[in-house]
Amino acid sequence: MLLLQVDNLTNVKEFFLLGFQGSLRLRIVLFCLFFVVFWVTVCGNLLTITLVSTSKNLNTPMYFFISQLSISDIMLTSDITPKMLQILLNHGGTITLIGCMTQVYFFCAIETSECFLLTVMSYDRYVAICNPLRYSSIMTSTYCVTLVVFFWSVSFFMAFMDILTLSRLHFCELNVIDHLFCDILPLLKLSCSDTHGIELEVIVLCTIVLFIPITIIVISYINIIVTILQFQSNISRQKAFSTCSAHLTVVIMFYSTLLTVYLFPKGGPSLNLSKILSLLYTVFTPLINPMIYSLRNKEIKKSLQEMIDKCKTIL
Secondary structure (H helix, E strand, O other), rough: HHHHHHHHOOOOOOEEOOOOOOOOOHHHHHHHHHHHHHHHHHHHHHHHHHHHHHHHHHHHHHHHHHHHHHHHHHHHHHHHHHHHHHHHHHHOOOEEHHHHHHHHHHHHHHHHHHHHHHHHHHHHHHHHHHHHHHHHHHHHHHHHHHHHHHHHHHHHHHHHHHHHOOOOOOOOOOEEEOOOOHHHHHHHOOOOOOHHHHHHHHHHHHHHHHHHHHHHHHHHHHHHHHHHHHHOOOOHHHHHHHHHHHHHHHHHHHHHHHHHHHHOOOOOOOOHHOOOHHHHHHHHHHHHHHHHHHOHHHHHHEEEEEEEHHHHHHO
């Protein structure tokens, strides 16, 4: 009903996504690159989910959250990349108004869930290092599942609020989106409505989604660092730092690109740079996440080797 209402408020029935403009050779190279990245991303994250689900060694809250992050990454790349591949081959491509709003909805929901998941993972590391004796009593299976269900529900609800906000936009004649996918900022620029009130609502939502999780993450890591520096053994320090380094790498990579695009959109990066930065957190971050967590993690390597050995035995 909401999308039908949006359709009645505007003269535009579809948008034209420009994507990357360039020669046919360049677009074919980019298509091949993104095609490979897409399937490696899906397979890598599916492998992570499978290992966490089947291995007893990975039956801990940290790996449970990693598997949830992998689910989020698969959903994100599946929402963005297939349409991007289509517009690369066709030198741009159309998307219906309903299709555009659907893409925005899932994009916002998944990005929000990833922000919350990274925050929960920082809290998990905080409890593990700062309160190790109470870790098992605090981070119970029921508590972890409840947290994940709650944050997934909040993410999809907040994305619905974004769509309600976008439903107030009027699109007159201009329907060309100079971007890789449907996003809130390009739609605001394209609208012939007065967007000041809507931009304020978007800022409020972004504050909730970005700055509150960042604040919690920063506070968690300040306490973690202070606690680690109090350890007497260098081995204990190195072990503690190693358990946090993978998560901290993902957090810095994810939030740095996200903030660059959304914090100061008007005075921020150029269109081409904005497209490249968007690629980092929509296409390449989902690819890199399982690599960071697997290549630097002995437990995941061990579980993967056990799975390979079982497969060899069956064959």
